Structures are given as structure tokens and as C-alpha cells.
Amino acid sequence: MNMDLQKLFESWGDTAKGEYIDQQWLLSKWEVVEGVVWPIEKINLMTQTIVDGIELKKTDTLADLGCGGGWILKQLKPYSKSVVGLDFSQSMLRKAVEFCPSEKLVCGEIGRLPFHEASFDCAISYFVFLNFLDDDFVEQGLIDVLRILKRGGRALIGQLPDQSRSQDYDRAKSEYFAYCAKTFKLGESHREVCQAPQKLFDIEKLRNFLQREGITYELKKSFNPFYCPGAEPVVDWRFDLVLHKT
Ligand SMILES: C[S@@+](CC[C@H](N)C(=O)[O-])C[C@H]1O[C@@H](n2cnc3c(N)ncnc32)[C@H](O)[C@@H]1O
Numbered sequence: 685m686n687m688d689l690q691k692l693f694e695s696w697g698d699t700a701k702g703e704y705i706d707q708q709w710l711l712s713k714w715e716v717v718e719g720v721v722w723p724i725e726k727i728n729l730m731t732q733t734i735v736d737g738i739e740l741k742k743t744d745t746l747a748d749l750g751c752g753g754g755w756i757l758k759q760l761k762p763y764s765k766s767v768v769g770l771d772f773s774q775s776m777l778r779k780a781v782e783f784c785p786s787e788k789l790v791c792g793e794i795g796r797l798p799f800h801e802a803s804f805d806c807a808i809s810y811f812v813f814l815n816f817l818d819d820d821f822v823e824q825g826l827i828d829v830l831r832i833l834k835r836g837g838r839a840l841i842g843q844l845p846d847q848s849r850s851q852d853y854d855r856a857k858s859e860y861f862a863y864c865a866k867t868f869k870l871g872e873s874h875r876e877v878c879q880a881p882q883k884l885f886d887i888e889k890l891r892n893f894l895q896r897e898g899i900t901y902e903l904k905k906s907f908n909p910f911y912c913p914g915a916e917p918v919v920d921w922r923f924d925l926v927l928h929k930t
Contacts (some may be wrong), residue, residue, distance in 0.1 A: 689771050689815055692880060697753075697775025720868050729917050731759045733907040734808060735818060738840040738926050740764055742870035746803035749794050749829065750812030754780030757787060760808065768804075770797070794825045799832045810842035815880045822883070823893055828925065830899065841925040843906050847884035849921035854919065860910035867912075890925070900928040 715722075717751060736755070740746065740763045751769030754878040760785075761767050765771060769784070769806035771777050777868045780789050792798040794809065805831050816822045829839045887903070894901050908915055 686816070686818075686821060689781055689881070693752075693771075693773040694775050697773050697777075697779055705777075720864050729814050729911060730907045731763075733841060733918060733924075734760065734842065735763050736760065737904050737926055738806050738808060738838050738843070740806055745803075747799070747807040747832065749797070749803045749809040749814070751780055751789070752811075754775045754784040754787065756782070756808070756810050761787070764806070770794075787893065795821065795828050797828050797832055801831050802834045802837075803832045805834055805837050807837070807839040808842065809839070812911075812918055813841050814843055814845055814882055814899050817881055817883050819889070819893075822890075826894075826899070826925075827897070830927055830929055833927075837929040839927040839929075843887045843909065843922050844925060845882060846921050846923055847886050850884055852919075853921040856908070856910045856915075856919065860912060860915075863912045885923075887923075900930050902926040902928075 734740070740760065742763065742765060744764050746767045747761060748754075748760065748767060750771045751757045751771050752773075754769050755768045757767050757780070762866055766788075767789045768790060769777075769780055770790045770792050771780065772791065774791060777789050779785075790798060794812070797889040809825075809829065813822055813825060816825060824843065829841070833839060902925075904924045904926060905918040905920050906924045908917055908919045909922070911917055
């Protein structure tokens, strides 16, 4: 169990205010803190990137691993047959219960998922593995995610930062900050910004691991979390790893 990370997310869930329940408040804490709201076009773009990336169908059962407050889970529900959310933070799950009261929500940890083998057609873990600093933890998590997929199933591990493109990420982030500064009234909130740790992925190392394990995979451009008018909807400084259960 990654105790530090769990404590961090426990505290986010507890301090997050109810007024953010229907917003993307778990995605980027600073945006919430500063009152930045994602327009619906941006949310739809992100949803479509995920649906296309994982080739999600109306007949697919889906697990959202690291579902947080259930915001993405709710977005993906209309595209699938059923969704189950899992998170290791009780406080996050309390938010998810408020936000998606009719969905099945489970407390558990990626790496020791409380599901049988071949339980789901699809799984998604979005803005989650980027916080796993330890390579062993990432690898153990990926194998566990594959375990719960049915044959022919797909898992999308989304928003992984590419180590070799971190300068491009920094540039995009500062441009987005500038856009937000013009568009929203930043800095009015008294809430404290809390940063989660972020892993920069060595793609070659990841490829070597996947090949060694005989895992079929694709690397896809990820949705641009700094998307704003005029920006690219997908970027190559973050990538989505799609695993195929063969
Ligand atoms: C940045 S939030 C993203 C939440 C959600 N996927 C979203 O995009 O709105 C990361 C979530 O993953 C959960 N998490 C992190 N590591 C986990 C693990 N090993 N097992 C289960 N949940 C985990 C955290 O508690 C937190 O709710």
C-alpha cells in the first residue's frame, strides 16, 4: 500500500467543498482552488478521447480504477453497459457516492484489486498512475489491471507524462496559466493548493517491461489537460497506454 499517496488523497477528499461536487475538482487541484471551470466542450473532448482510445462499446462492462469523486465514471456511463468505480480513499468514495449514488463503488487498491480474473470488458485509470513514483508499483498495477480483464478486453491507463517531453509540458502549462489568468479571476480563493507527486515515464523502460511480459499494448496521444481555445486537443507530452488482454 502506498500510504503517503493514500493519506494525501484522503485529505483532498475531506477538504473538498460540496460546491465542487459537480465539477472536475479532482483533476487539477489548482484549477479548482483558483475557480477555473472546464467548459463542456473540453469535458466532451476528453471523454471522446477516452472512449475512442479504449474503443468502449455500449455492450462493455467498465471498471474505473482510481475513480476519485466519480466524475469521469459518470461521463463514461452512457457509453458502456455498466460501470464500477474503485478507489483506495474512503473520503474520495464518499464524494463519489454523492455524485453517482446509483453506481457500484468499491474501496480497494490497484495492485491488489478486489475483483476476480476476467471480470470486465474494459478498465480505465485516468490521472492515477502518474502519481505512482515507483516503477515496481506501476508494473504490479498494470499486471493487476490486465488480470481483471476478459479476453479481448482493453484497459486505458491515461495521462502518463513522457519524461523526454517535460519541457513541452512546462511550456503548455505556463501558456494555460496565462490563458486562465486572462479568462478567470485567479487568486481569489483562500483554499490551499496541494500538489500530488508526479512520475515522469521513461517510455523505453516501459516498452521493455511490456515486451518482457508479452503484453500487447498501444501508446496513444493523450487528451490535452491544458486545452483551451486554439490549443491542440491531444498532445504528445502525455500519453495513454492501452493494454489489450489477448
Ligand atoms: C488525481 S485523482 C483522479 C481521480 C479520477 N480518475 C479523475 O480523473 O477525476 C487520483 C485518484 O486515484 C486514487 N488512487 C491513487 N492510487 C491508488 C491506488 N493504488 N489504488 C486505488 N486508488 C488509487 C486516489 O485516491 C484518487 O482518488
